[in-house]
Amino acid sequence: EAQLVQSGGGLVQPGESLRLSCEASGFTFSNYRMTWLRQAPGKGLEWISYISKGGDTIYYAASVRGRFTISRDNAANSLSLQMSSLRVEDTAVYFCARGRSEGGGYPIFDLWGQGAQVTVSS
C-alpha cells in the first residue's frame, strides 16, 4: 500500500528553525514529483513548495521563499522541508503530498501524509 509517513514538527520560538521529513513507501518514489502544503488553524489549504522527480526543479510560494528549503533523497525515499526564520504566521499543520500528472498538466496531489503540527510561539 502506498503511503507517506511524516515526522518532525513541534513547538519553536519565532526566528528558530525546524525540519520536517516525509518517508515514502509502497511506490517508486523517484517517479513522482512531491510537494509540501500547510493548513493554518481553522483555515484552508495553502501550497508552499514543489520539487521535481530528480530535484532539479523547485518552486516556492511567496510566503516561504527564502526561508524554507525543500529537498529529496530518492535513494532513501525521503522528502524534507527545512524551515528557517520561522514566524508566528507559519503555525499550521504541514502535509507532504505526492504529485501525479494527468493530461500533461501540472500535477494533482493524490497521496498525502498524515500531517505534522508546527507551532511558532514565544
Next chain:
Amino acid sequence: DIQMTQSPSTLSASVGDRVTITCRASQNIDSWLAWYQQKPGKAPNLLIYQASNLENGVSSRFSGSGYGTEFTLTISSLQPDDFATYYCQQYRTYVWTFGQGTKVEIK
C-alpha cells in the same frame, strides 16, 4: 496568482439530498481543476481531477463539471460519510491555489 472562490461556505443538508458546490476561478484554467474532501484532523483526499474525472476508488455519487472559470461538484445522494469540508484547487499554473472550502453539515 489565480484566486479560487467557492460557494457556499457552509451548506446544511440531509442524508439523501442532492448537493452542489460551486467554484469560480479568477481567470481561465481550462479543465485544470481538482476537488478534495477533508474530514476533521485528517489529510485531504482527492475526489475529482481535470474537472470531471473521478479518482479511482471514489464513489460515483460524486461528479464534477465545468470549464474555464466556473465549476461544480455534485453529490447525488448525500451519505453520512460525506459530511466533510470540500476544496477546489486549480493546477493551471505551478502556484497551486485552493478555494476557501465548503463545509457540508448535517441539517
